[in-house]
Amino acid sequence: MWRKHKLSSSSIDQNTSLIIIFFVLIVFGFVMLSSASSVIGYTNFGDNYYYLKHQLLYGFLPGLFLFFLCLKIPYKLWQKNAVKIFLASLVLLALVFIPAFQLKNNPAKSWLIIANFSLQPSEIAKLALIIYLSAWFTKSKNHIKSFSHGLIPFAIFLSIVAVLVTLEPDIGTLIVIVFIAYAIYFAAGAKIKHFFSLLAISGVVLAGLIISAPYRFNRILTFLNPAGNTQDIGYHINQALLAVGSGGIFGLGLGQSRQKFEYLPEVAGDSIFAIIAEEIGFIFSLLFIILLIIFIAKILKISQNSPDEFVKLFTVGIGSWIGLQSLFNIGAMIGILPLTGVPLPFVSFGGTALMALMASFGILINMLKK
Numbered sequence: 001m002w003r004k005h006k007l008s009s010s011s012i013d014q015n016t017s018l019i020i021i022f023f024v025l026i027v028f029g030f031v032m033l034s035s036a037s038s039v040i041g042y043t044n045f046g047d048n049y050y051y052l053k054h055q056l057l058y059g060f061l062p063g064l065f066l067f068f069l070c071l072k073i074p075y076k077l078w079q080k081n082a083v084k085i086f087l088a089s090l091v092l093l094a095l096v097f098i099p100a101f102q103l104k105n106n107p108a109k110s111w112l113i114i115a116n117f118s119l120q121p122s123e124i125a126k127l128a129l130i131i132y133l134s135a136w137f138t139k140s141k142n143h144i145k146s147f148s149h150g151l152i153p154f155a156i157f158l159s160i161v162a163v164l165v166t167l168e169p170d171i172g173t174l175i176v177i178v179f180i181a182y183a184i185y186f187a188a189g190a191k192i193k194h195f196f197s198l199l200a201i202s203g204v205v206l207a208g209l210i211i212s213a214p215y216r217f218n219r220i221l222t223f224l225n226p227a228g229n230t231q232d233i234g235y236h237i238n239q240a241l242l243a244v245g246s247g248g249i250f251g252l253g254l255g256q257s258r259q260k261f262e263y264l265p266e267v268a269g270d271s272i273f274a275i276i277a278e279e280i281g282f283i284f285s286l287l288f289i290i291l292l293i294i295f296i297a298k299i300l301k302i303s304q305n306s307p308d309e310f311v312k313l314f315t316v317g318i319g320s321w322i323g324l325q326s327l328f329n330i331g332a333m334i335g336i337l338p339l340t341g342v343p344l345p346f347v348s349f350g351g352t353a354l355m356a357l358m359a360s361f362g363i364l365i366n367m368l369k370k
Contacts, residue, residue, distance in 0.1 A: 059351030063358030070362025130317030251281030
């Protein structure tokens with residue numbers, strides 16, 4: 001009896017610490033988004049807090065509803081309905097190519113407009129794919145190492161999503177989705193030869209996509225030689241590095257960024273970490289990264305300790321999602337990775353991304369309820 005009570009208390013502590021870190025990261029995101037977007041908010045909409053209000057109304061509030069809803073729904077229902085969820089996400093991804101559902105005056109087909117409400121289907125597809133692959137690998141765990149019943153079906157499922165995302169085009173999101181899928185595949189017990197073969201094929205396909213589009217190829221050239229053309233293809237990364245370097249150890253002060261005055265592109269989106277580093281400096285930026293790492297490590301620890309295969313794979317997927325996006329975003333802003341246009345979880349502007357994260361966390365916490 002004592003042992004059962006002890007385990008229960010440990011579970012409660014784990015839940016509490018995860019929830020606290022999760023909402024601390026969200027609050028930190030609101031603070032930094034408010035500061036980073038103040039200038040472009042006033043310039044574009046006459047309101048310094050436009051982006052913050054939008055994120056609260058169209059990201060956090062519906063996300064909070066989804067969090068509590070998913071917290072109450074037994075996670076086995078997600079596993080049971082994984083095929084329907086996956087198919088629904090494919091429909092949403094396909095709808096962006098129909099003009100009636102497209103965001104006007106936007107060449108990229110990444111956004112879907114339904115009844116004056118915009119959402120980004122690729123963010124929903126990340127969660128749907130995690131649920132589907134976790135359920136499918138759990139059901140087919142005896143065939144994972146098989147070429148015909150493991151590797152081929154997995155490659156087909158992933159290719160369907162990858163093609164739709166590539167056509168948007170959104171190569172940054174494509175890279176994240178592929179790596180999330182591979183993390184789940186590896187955790188499920190993939191045959192090493194199959195895993196690295198797929199990885200090699202993906203590398204060749206990605207190289208082809210980069211070469212086929214000059215702006216993507218230029219990003220690689222800029223990454224290899226950021227000082228080569230500071231006023232053209234190298235402008236973005238050089239302004240980001242200038243922002244990061246200007247922050248020094250303790251930063252210029254919250255709200256005191258210079259780069260957000262329309263020098264650095266995408267200050268509310270994929271460039272927001274550069275503004276973070278500029279305003280709060282190296283020490284506090286490092287603390288933010290450490291908190292992210294602790295959060296991801298706690299999620300992956302659930303995977304390591306869970307006897308339930310679906311829980312194990314789902315948590316690997318969520319941990320990979322947050323970890324990889326954070327790595328790609330921060331890595332690009334400090335010059336150790338090429339620019340991919342990937343947003344920073346919890347911080348970058350994007351209501352659908354925040355909603356999807358909060359829904360996934362609700363499912364995760366439900367998994368910990370015993």
